[in-house]
Amino acid sequence: MNNPGIEQMVSQLRAVAAQAGQSPTATEAGGQDFSVLLKAALDQVSSAQQEARQLTQQFELGDPNVNLQDVVLSLQKASVSFQTMVQVRNKLVSAYQEIMNMQV
Secondary structure (H helix, E strand, O other), rough: OOOOHHHHHHHHHHHHHHHHHHOOHHHHOOOOOOHHHHHHHHHHHHHHHHHHHHHHHHHHOOOOOOHHHHHHHHHHHHHHHHHHHHHHHHHHHHHHHHHHHHHH
């Protein structure tokens, strides 16, 4: 069974894993700001949710080009990306609170 949606998801996971494995000097050399990376991640989550919503609506309207497997896959992808972003947010809030509680 060859599903392009699964292959795309696996390639995205590999890209994120490779990006996470970069050393700090590699990130500094790239010149990417943390806020830019965070905004890009939020945009990806938003687009995944919008894509899932559109596929769901098309399937409900009876579009013959949309099958149930694609709808379920896009919904799961949107759910996983949202849950990941919530965990990142929780870690950021925790780190902020820890920094604010430090004695200066």
